[in-house]
Amino acid sequence: MDNAIAKPSKKEAFLAPLLKANPLFVLVLGTCPALAVTTTLEQAIGMGILFTVVLALSNVIISALRKFIPEYVRIPSYIVIIATFVTVVKLLAEAFLPELYSSLGVFLSLITVNCIVLGRAEAFAQDNPVLPSLLDGLGNGLGYTIAICIIALFREILGAGTLSFGKTFTFIPQVTIPLLKGDTWDYSMPLLQQPTGAFLVLGIVIALIAVIVNFRAKQAKIKKEEVKE
Amino acid sequence: MSVFVAFVLAILNAMLMDNVVLSRFYGICSFIGVGNRVKSATSMGLAVTFVIVLATVVCWPIYTFLLVPAGIAYFDTVIYILVIASLVQAVALFIRRFSPSLYRGLGIYLPLITTNCAVLGVVQSNTDTGLDFLSSLANGVGTSLGYFLVIFLFACIREKFEGTNMPKAMKGVPIALVTAALLALSFYGLQGII
Numbered sequence: 284m285d286n287a288i289a290k291p292s293k294k295e296a297f298l299a300p301l302l303k304a305n306p307l308f309v310l311v312l313g314t315c316p317a318l319a320v321t322t323t324l325e326q327a328i329g330m331g332i333l334f335t336v337v338l339a340l341s342n343v344i345i346s347a348l349r350k351f352i353p354e355y356v357r358i359p360s361y362i363v364i365i366a367t368f369v370t371v372v373k374l375l376a377e378a379f380l381p382e383l384y385s386s387l388g389v390f391l392s393l394i395t396v397n398c399i400v401l402g403r404a405e406a407f408a409q410d411n412p413v414l415p416s417l418l419d420g421l422g423n424g425l426g427y428t429i430a431i432c433i434i435a436l437f438r439e440i441l442g443a444g445t446l447s448f449g450k451t452f453t454f455i456p457q458v459t460i461p462l463l464k465g466d467t468w469d470y471s472m473p474l475l476q477q478p479t480g481a482f483l484v485l486g487i488v489i490a491l492i493a494v495i496v497n498f499r500a501k502q503a504k505i506k507k508e509e510v511k512e
Numbered sequence: 513m514s515v516f517v518a519f520v521l522a523i524l525n526a527m528l529m530d531n532v533v534l535s536r537f538y539g540i541c542s543f544i545g546v547g548n549r550v551k552s553a554t555s556m557g558l559a560v561t562f563v564i565v566l567a568t569v570v571c572w573p574i575y576t577f578l579l580v581p582a583g584i585a586y587f588d589t590v591i592y593i594l595v596i597a598s599l600v601q602a603v604a605l606f607i608r609r610f611s612p613s614l615y616r617g618l619g620i621y622l623p624l625i626t627t628n629c630a631v632l633g634v635v636q637s638n639t640d641t642g643l644d645f646l647s648s649l650a651n652g653v654g655t656s657l658g659y660f661l662v663i664f665l666f667a668c669i670r671e672k673f674e675g676t677n678m679p680k681a682m683k684g685v686p687i688a689l690v691t692a693a694l695l696a697l698s699f700y701g702l703q704g705i706i
Contacts, residue, residue, distance in 0.1 A: 311685050314544065315629050319537040359597055362626070366590040374586060389637045392589045396627045398541055478535045479696040486689030493681035 296407070296415045297422035306399045306423055307430035308492050313399040316390045317431050318481040322442070325451040327435035328428070329383040330390070333372050335424025337394050338403060341365045342420035346408040361404045366395045383451050399423060437475070437484045444471030519650050526654025529703050532630055533662045534696040538655075539630035543663055544688050546621060553667035555614075556621045557660035563603060563625050564634055564659070567596050568652030571635045572645055592635050597626045630659055666695065 306312050320330045344364050345352075352360045373391050376384040384391065394400065403423055408416040439446055444464025449457030463470045474480050532538050539560070546556045571592055579585050604622045608615040615622075625631065634655050638648040669691055678687060 311544065312541070314540040315537050318540060359594070362593050362597065363590060366593050370586060370589055373589070389633055389640060392636045392640075393538075393629045393633055395589055395593055396629045396632050398627060401627060477696075477700060478537065479693045479700060481537070482689045482693035482696055486686045486693065489689065490679075490681045490686035493686065497681060 293415050293418050296411075297418040300419070300423040300426040301429065302426070305426045305430055306402075307427055308489055311489070312402060313397045313427060314485070315393060316397065317427075317434060318478070318485060319390050320387055321431055321435040321438050321481060321484075322476055323439050323451070324432060324435045324446065325448060326383070326386055327431045329380065329451055330387055331424070331428025331431055333376060333383075333387075333391065334394055334397070334427060335421060337365065337368045337372055338400050338424045338427075339417055339420035340368050341400060342403055342408040342416040343413055344368075345404045346411055346413050346416035349409050352409075357409065358401075361401060362395070365400050365404070369395045380452070382453055386451055399427060434481075434484050434488060437488070438480055441472050442475030442480055443473075444469060515646070519646060522647060522650035523654035523657070526651050527658035527661065528699065529705060531658045531662060531699050532634075532655045533659060534692065534699045535703075536633070538633040539628050539659060542621075542624065542628050542630075543666065543692070544685060547663050547666040547688070548670045550664070550667045550671055551617075552621065553663045555618050557663045559603070559618055559622060560625055560628060560630060561656035561660050563596070563600060564631050564656040565649075565652050566599055566603070567592075567631050567635050568638065568648055570599065571595055572638060572648045575639045576645075588639060589632075589636065592632060593626075596631050596635070600626045630655065662695065662699075666692065669695075 300306060304310065307314070307317055316330055316334070320326045341361075341364050345361055348360075348364075369392060372394075373384070376387075376391065403419060407419045411419070440462055445459050445461050447457070447459040449455050472480075475484065526532070530536060533540065533543050542556060542560070547553045574591060574595065575585070575588060579588060579591065600623065604615070607618070607622070634652055638651055643651060666688075670688060673687060682690075
């Protein structure tokens with residue numbers, strides 16, 4: 284049991300951040316890109332993939348070097364490692380996904396100062412072996428991707444009224460699915476595409492999750508009391 | 513004269529029309545985290561203002577006169593974050609030496625400025641979009657003033673929430689985000705004035 288507390292299992296390291304400890308919805312970290320790049324679903328997916336790559340790779344390197352980095356210079360060392368991977372990912376994106384690169388713009392560089400990356404380095408990678416750190420990085424990256432995709436779904440469907448693919452990832456054919464907006468009808472709310480909509484959607488989604496968590500906690504409590512009686 | 517007018521207009525544009533927090537989404541973390549007390553929000557705003565202006569002044573010459581001639585312009589993010597971290601450290605030492613009371617007031621917020629994306633965001637977008645030195649400076653000053661203004665307004669509003677009766681699920685971060693949405697809506701109305 285002691286061992287399990289000191290070293291969380293590999294499965295737990297990967298699965299916990301997907302829902303239970305979601306970095307965006309539960310811990311409310313990394314809000315800047317979550318608001319800025321969620322106008323379309325495709326952009327959010329692209330950001331999520333690049334973010335996951337940076338997080339997983341920096342977690343691996345930091346955990347591999349954990350015995351060599353002196354404690355008092357650890358934060359600058361981590362930041363330099365993270366910034367290096369951000370530069371690598373930036374150059375790769377510029378070469379192979381130029382549309383994604385230009386639509387994400389400065390937010391690609393801002394992964395460097397995303398609290399989640401430094402947070403995982405501090406909280407997990409610096410005192411765990413390489414493999415669990417890799418899984419932790421992948422899990423957190425995936426959890427974050429899911430979270431920003433949910434926000435982007437709301438904002439694109441309700442705000443633009445359509446769901447379009449092929450604009451950011453040019454290697455797939457261009458498709459536009461009309462949902463709330465067609466040739467003759469238009470029920471979309473363009474406000475949600477604006478910055479205001481970003482704040483509003485994130486706030487409401489976090490509140491809804493709190494409602495569900497509170498409801499389930501209440502149900503569990505009632506069940507417990509019934510068992511007691 | 514026209515240079516001066518353009519400079520002031522660029523500051524106003526970065527401060528109000530294209531506000532750093534409410535329309536460019538930089539520095540939301542500190543905005544949500546610190547912006548619930550007027551006093552700490554003011555201290556944070558002042559410190560961030562100082563660091564942003566300083567970082568703009570230092571990083572632009574480094575990029576133009578060192579990185580570009582050496583052919584390593586792609587290395588900019590790494591260099592910027594190192595410069596910002598050292599600047600924050602230097603500012604912390606300076607404040608501790610000359611105003612210990614302000615140093616105690618800022619506390620943990622000082623080192624956290626390094627990871628405030630407003631600082632890196634401004635510096636990076638200045639060189640990414642190829643602004644000249646004066647425009648970069650105007651962007652830096654305008655952005656930091658905009659940050660200060662918004663975090664102060666936000667803290668004033670959030671202090672009023674204390675003791676209000678609101679749904680349990682909305683407490684804390686959700687209501688803060690909805691407040692930010694309403695603030696963003698009012699700032700959105702300023703767009704296109706200049």
